[in-house]
Amino acid sequence: MPRVKIRSYFSLGLTETLRSCMDKDQALIIEIEPGAKVADLIERLSLLGPTVTADDVAMFVFVNGEPRTLDHPLEPGDVLDIHVPAMGG
Numbered sequence: 001m002p003r004v005k006i007r008s009y010f011s012l013g014l015t016e017t018l019r020s021c022m023d024k025d026q027a028l029i030i031e032i033e034p035g036a037k038v039a040d041l042i043e044r045l046s047l048l049g050p051t052v053t054a055d056d057v058a059m060f061v062f063v064n065g066e067p068r069t070l071d072h073p074l075e076p077g078d079v080l081d082i083h084v085p086a087m088g089g
Contacts, residue, residue: 002075003032003076004029004076004077005029005077006027006081007080007081008081036073037070038068038069038074058084059085060084060085061081062083063079
């Protein structure tokens with residue numbers, strides 16, 4: 001099955017299941033279905049870890065260094081960075 005790499009994931013929370021998906025560089029390696037989009041990956045992550053969905057929070061997703069929307073199609077080997085803006089006062 002094709003895989004993508006997630007380099008920044010701190011905003012997702014880290015469970016034992018997600019820890020088991022880490023490579024030697026501490027990036028998450030996640031299997032995706034062929035034809036998966038960013039939204040599908042976010043949904044898959046919620047099955048593996050905390051129940052956070054794209055509808056719950058604002059998030060910025062970069063695929064291979066470029067900002068992308070939730071409907072962006074993923075390719076095997078893509079590298080993602082997922083950021084949830086911090087708020088406070």
